[in-house]
Amino acid sequence: MQWEAVIGLEVHVQLSTKSKIFSGASPAFGGAPNTQACPVDLGLPGVLPVLNAEAVRMAVMFGLAIGAEIHPYSVFDRKNYFYPDLPKGYQISQFAHPIVGPGTIDVQMENGETITVGITRAHLEEDAGKSLHTSYPGMTGIDLNRTGTPLLEVVTDPDLRSPEQAVAYFKQLHALVRYLKICDGNLAEGSMRCDANVSVRPLGAEELGERSEIKNINSFRFVEKAITFEIERQIDILESGGKVQRDTRLYDSDLNETRSMRTKELSDDYRYFPDPDLLPVHLTPEFIAEVKSSLPELPEARKTRFTTELKLSDYDATWLTGDPEVADYFEAVLATTDDAKLTANWIMGDASAALHRDDLEWIDCPVPATELGRLIVRIKDNTLSSKLAKTVFEALWAGEGTADEIIEARGLRQLSDSGALGDIIEKIILDNPHQVAQYRAGKNKVLGFFVGRVMKATQGKANPGRVNELLLELLGSWGQSKGAE
Amino acid sequence: MANIDINHLCRLAQLALNDAEHEAVRGDLERIIAMVDQMQAMNTDHVEPLAHPLDANQRLRRDEVTEVVDRERYQLGAPATQDGLYLVPRVVE
Amino acid sequence: MNEFASIGELARGLRRGDYSSVELVRHYLARIQNNASLNTFISVTEDEALIAAAKADQTLQRGKAGPLTGIPLAHKDIFCTQGIATTCGSRILENWIAPYDATVVARLASAGAVLLGKTNMDEFAMGSSNENSYFGAVLNPWDNSRVPGGSSGGSAAAVAAGLIPIATGTDTGGSIRQPAAFCGVSGIKPTYGRVSRYGMAAFASSLDQAGVIGHDAQDLAVVLSLMSGLDPRDSTSSDHVDSWLESVAESGLQPIDEGLSIGLPGEYFKDLGEGATLLEAAAKELESAGCRLTEISLPHTDAAIPAYYIIAGAEASTNLSRYDGVHFGYRCENPKSLQDLYQRSRSEGFGTEVKRRILTGTYALSVGYFDAYYLKAQKLRRLIQQDFLAAFEQVDLIIAPTTPGVAFHTGDLTGDPVAMYQQDIFTIPASLAGLPALSLPCGFSNGLPIGMQLIGAHFSERQLLETSALYQQRTDWHQHHPEVA
Numbered sequence A: 001m002q003w004e005a006v007i008g009l010e011v012h013v014q015l016s017t018k019s020k021i022f023s024g025a026s027p028a029f030g031g032a033p034n035t036q037a038c039p040v041d042l043g044l045p046g047v048l049p050v051l052n053a054e055a056v057r058m059a060v061m062f063g064l065a066i067g068a069e070i071h072p073y074s075v076f077d078r079k080n081y082f083y084p085d086l087p088k089g090y091q092i093s094q095f096a097h098p099i100v101g102p103g104t105i106d107v108q109m110e111n112g113e114t115i116t117v118g119i120t121r122a123h124l125e126e127d128a129g130k131s132l133h134t135s136y137p138g139m140t141g142i143d144l145n146r147t148g149t150p151l152l153e154v155v156t157d158p159d160l161r162s163p164e165q166a167v168a169y170f171k172q173l174h175a176l177v178r179y180l181k182i183c184d185g186n187l188a189e190g191s192m193r194c195d196a197n198v199s200v201r202p203l204g205a206e207e208l209g210e211r212s213e214i215k216n217i218n219s220f221r222f223v224e225k226a227i228t229f230e231i232e233r234q235i236d237i238l239e240s241g242g243k244v245q246r247d248t249r250l251y252d253s254d255l256n257e258t259r260s261m262r263t264k265e266l267s268d269d270y271r272y273f274p275d276p277d278l279l280p281v282h283l284t285p286e287f288i289a290e291v292k293s294s295l296p297e298l299p300e301a302r303k304t305r306f307t308t309e310l311k312l313s314d315y316d317a318t319w320l321t322g323d324p325e326v327a328d329y330f331e332a333v334l335a336t337t338d339d340a341k342l343t344a345n346w347i348m349g350d351a352s353a354a355l356h357r358d359d360l361e362w363i364d365c366p367v368p369a370t371e372l373g374r375l376i377v378r379i380k381d382n383t384l385s386s387k388l389a390k391t392v393f394e395a396l397w398a399g400e401g402t403a404d405e406i407i408e409a410r411g412l413r414q415l416s417d418s419g420a421l422g423d424i425i426e427k428i429i430l431d432n433p434h435q436v437a438q439y440r441a442g443k444n445k446v447l448g449f450f451v452g453r454v455m456k457a458t459q460g461k462a463n464p465g466r467v468n469e470l471l472l473e474l475l476g477s478w479g480q481s482k483g484a485e
Numbered sequence B: 001m002a003n004i005d006i007n008h009l010c011r012l013a014q015l016a017l018n019d020a021e022h023e024a025v026r027g028d029l030e031r032i033i034a035m036v037d038q039m040q041a042m043n044t045d046h047v048e049p050l051a052h053p054l055d056a057n058q059r060l061r062r063d064e065v066t067e068v069v070d071r072e073r074y075q076l077g078a079p080a081t082q083d084g085l086y087l088v089p090r091v092v093e
Numbered sequence C: 001m002n003e004f005a006s007i008g009e010l011a012r013g014l015r016r017g018d019y020s021s022v023e024l025v026r027h028y029l030a031r032i033q034n035n036a037s038l039n040t041f042i043s044v045t046e047d048e049a050l051i052a053a054a055k056a057d058q059t060l061q062r063g064k065a066g067p068l069t070g071i072p073l074a075h076k077d078i079f080c081t082q083g084i085a086t087t088c089g090s091r092i093l094e095n096w097i098a099p100y101d102a103t104v105v106a107r108l109a110s111a112g113a114v115l116l117g118k119t120n121m122d123e124f125a126m127g128s129s130n131e132n133s134y135f136g137a138v139l140n141p142w143d144n145s146r147v148p149g150g151s152s153g154g155s156a157a158a159v160a161a162g163l164i165p166i167a168t169g170t171d172t173g174g175s176i177r178q179p180a181a182f183c184g185v186s187g188i189k190p191t192y193g194r195v196s197r198y199g200m201a202a203f204a205s206s207l208d209q210a211g212v213i214g215h216d217a218q219d220l221a222v223v224l225s226l227m228s229g230l231d232p233r234d235s236t237s238s239d240h241v242d243s244w245l246e247s248v249a250e251s252g253l254q255p256i257d258e259g260l261s262i263g264l265p266g267e268y269f270k271d272l273g274e275g276a277t278l279l280e281a282a283a284k285e286l287e288s289a290g291c292r293l294t295e296i297s298l299p300h301t302d303a304a305i306p307a308y309y310i311i312a313g314a315e316a317s318t319n320l321s322r323y324d325g326v327h328f329g330y331r332c333e334n335p336k337s338l339q340d341l342y343q344r345s346r347s348e349g350f351g352t353e354v355k356r357r358i359l360t361g362t363y364a365l366s367v368g369y370f371d372a373y374y375l376k377a378q379k380l381r382r383l384i385q386q387d388f389l390a391a392f393e394q395v396d397l398i399i400a401p402t403t404p405g406v407a408f409h410t411g412d413l414t415g416d417p418v419a420m421y422q423q424d425i426f427t428i429p430a431s432l433a434g435l436p437a438l439s440l441p442c443g444f445s446n447g448l449p450i451g452m453q454l455i456g457a458h459f460s461e462r463q464l465l466e467t468s469a470l471y472q473q474r475t476d477w478h479q480h481h482p483e484v485a
C-alpha cells in the first residue's frame, strides 16, 4: 500500500524580550541555577503575574507578518498539571482565545515548488524550568531560570506531507522570526523548539490516522530525522496489521529513534480555565496599526525587490534574504557601490567564506559594509585587480585600516597607465627575442609567458586587461616593423 | 447527579487519601455537589459568563529587568537543594 | 490606658505624650499574652515590634507622625511578611518565611504602624468558624464555647478582646464580615481591586480582597486609605482614583449629612429570627437620621452559594497546586518517588476542608463537567451582579444581615460542610459581584453580638463608611466589649 504522512508542527518560539513574560526577572541564557528566578517565577505564595507589553507586541508583529487575524480580545488560561519544573502546578498559556488567529506561511522548497502552510493559531505562554537528571544519584535537580521566559507557540494545520516539507517550514519560520527580531533563532540554546504531530494514512484517504506527538525537537536535522523515523515506525505497525496508539514521544538523537514518554500519561486532563490573576487583553485598532507600521520588510518582499529592482538572480536573492543580517549587510554595502551583482558575489564568496573560516556570525563581520563598498568601487575604477582586491579584503579583515588606506600603504594600486606599462612591456619584449620569434611563428600560447613576466615585474599590480591589450599591440607592431625589414 | 470518581480527582490533584478519608470525602463531595446542582435548574440562557467582578483590561508591564534575584534567601525554606538546584526523587522520562 | 480605644484616640494619646508607642506596644503585648487561651495569634513578634515602636517614637518626637504612626497592628497570617513566618493557618507552611512583604504589609509599615504579630485563621482562609486552623481553633471572646467566625477569626477576636486595636483580614466570601459580626466589631471588605492582592496567599483570586477589622468605621476608613490603591504588581488592582479616600487619612471621616436611599432586599430577611428585629431597628435609626428606606429585590440570591463554591473551589484547586513539597514548604519524610512526594506532602500538609475544596474545584474543572459547573457558575455570577447593579439604579446602599444568626458553638457544624457553607449566605453575593461591604455591630441576642451589613456599589466605600459613622454616632453598639483578662 502507498502511505501518506500527515504532519503538523507546534513550534515554541522564545521571544527575545529583556524581561520575562510575567515578571521582571531576566530570561538571559546560561546563568547559574536558579539565579534568574524571582518570587513570581518561583510561584511563591502571594505572587501575581503582570504581562510584559513587549511580548504582546512581538506576538502581534508575528501575526501581522503572516497576514493572520489579530484577536482584539485574548485571554490567558491556566493549564494544570504537576511537574517539578512547573513551580505553580500550572502553566499560564492561552487556550480558548489565543492572541493570533488563522494565517498562512508560504514555504519555498528546494526544488523550487512553493507550499502554503496554514497557521491555526499562535499564542503566548510561559516556559517551564529544566530538570537535570544526571549529577545526583537517585535525584533530579531543578533549575527554574527558564521559568517564565516568554514563548510564542506557533501551531500549523496538518498541512505538511513529508519530513522535507516540515524542515523547510521550520527553516522558513526561523528566518521569519529572525527578520522580525522577535527571536534570536538560537536552536542550540533552545530558542526554537519543535513538537511534531505525525500520523500516516493510505494515500488518497480523507480520514486522518491516529497521531503521535514528538516533543521538543531542537534542530533542523533532528526534525527531519525524528519525523522520518516516526513515519516509518507507524507504517511498520500498520503494515503488520497493528494500530498506532495515540501517544507522546521523545526523539533520542543518539539512537535516532522516538520513544514513548510515560511521565506525561497522568496529565490528560489539564483543566484549562481563565487565569483569575490576569485580565483579558484588549488590543485597540490603533495599537495594531502602530505595530503594523513598525514591521520590517519581510523576506519575500525583500527577495522580490532584489530580483526586480537590483536584477539579481533568483538564486542570489534567495541566498541573500535567507538571513536578515546578510541582507542588511548587503544593502549597507550597496549604499557605497551600486554594483549589486559584484556585491552579491563578494558576500556570497569571499566574505561568507571568511566568516565560516573564523566561525563568526554576520553581525560580527570585521569588515565594515562601507569598506567592502569602497573596495568594490576600487575594482570598478580599475584601481584594483580582483587579485589585489582579495589582498585588500584580507587586510580589511585583519583590521589594517580603510580600503583606501590599505591600497595606499601597501602600494596596491593597479598599473593601468599605458605609458609606464608600455615601457615595462617593451623592455620585456626586447629581453626575450626567442619568445618573440615563437609568437611571430604563430605560437599564440607564448602570450601567457609575457603576461607572467609583466605581472612579475609589476609585483602583480598590472591591470591584466591593459597588459593583454598592450602586449597584443606591441608584439604586433614589433612583428610588423621586423617584417618590413 | 453524576458519579464522582474520587480516585481520578485525587490523581489530578495529587492527593492520597486512606480508606476512611476516602469514604468521608465521597460523602461530603456527594452532598456538596448535590447542593451545587441547584444551579442546574436556574436559567442562564444568553448569559455571558463573568470571570472578573470588574470589567477591566489587562495592564501591561514595561519590558524591563526589575528583579534582583537572591537565590540563597529564596531557598532558605526549600525542602532539599544542592548546588543551587531544587532536588526531587529521580524523574524518569 | 483603654484597651478598647480607637486608633484615633490612641493617636491623640501618642501625640499628647500620654504614653509612648513603646509603652502602648508593651501594653498590648501583655494583653495578647494574658489572653493566649483565645488562640488569636499564630505568631507574636515582640522584638521586632519594640524596635519599630522605638522608631515610631522618634518620628512622633520630630512631629512627623501620621495617623498610624506608632499604632499597634496585627496582620492575618495570610499576608507575607519578610523575615516573619507566614503560615496561612496550614501545616504545609508551618515553617515558611516569606522573602518579601505583601503590598498591604509594606504600605502599613511605611505609614508607621507597628506589627505585633500574625493572627490565626482558617487554613488558607477556607472556613467560617476558625476551626480549620492547623494551629488550633480561635475562641469567641464573648463566649469561649462559641466560634469567632472565619476565616479572619483571629483578627476579629483579637480586636474584640482588646488585644490589638486594628487588624487586617481577607474576605473571599465573607471572611471579614462574618467574624466581625460574630465578635461584635466592625469590618470592611472593600471593592474588589481596591486593595492589592500582592503578597496575600491566594484562595480564590477573583474573589479575594484584603480589608480591615477595627472598633469603628472611622478606624476602618483611616487604615483602608493607607493600604489601598493601584499596585503595579497586581494586574487586578484597580486604577480607580478616589481623592476622598486619600483625604481620609488626613482629615478623618465625616458622618454623611445627606439623606441616602437605602434598600432592604426581601430575600435577605426571610427566615431571620431575632436578627430581623435588630436590623429593622438599625434601619429605622438611619431613617430617623434622614435616610429613605426602600424594599428591593435581589432575585438570584439563591444562586450565590452554589456558584460561589464552584468558582472559589475551582480557583483554589489550582492556586493551591504550588504547595507540592518541591520548592518551599512542607515535604513528607523519605519520599520514594516524585508521585509519593507530591501525594504525601500535600495529604499530610493540608487539612480536611482544604482537601475537600481542592477536590470540589478539581471536579468542577475536569473534562465533561466544566460547562455544567464552572461556566454555569460564572453565568449565575453575572446574574447576581446584574441584580445588584439594577438595585443600585434605585438605591444608594443596601442593608442586610451579615449572618443568619449569632456565633454558633464550636463543633456544631464541623460534621456538615454544606450546613457550614450556608453560614455565608448573606456575605457571598456581594463577594461574587465584587462590591464593597461592611459589617457593624447593631445589637445583641442573648448576650451575643449581631452584625448589620451595608453593601454599596463598586467604589462606594465613601457612602458605606460615612453612613456607618453616622450610625455609630447615634448608637453605641460598637462600644460594647466582652469581659476578658
Ligand SMILES: [Mg+2]
Pocket: A010, A153, A195
Ligand atoms: Mg503544544
Ligand SMILES: [Zn+2]
Pocket: A012, A125, A153
Ligand atoms: Zn506550549
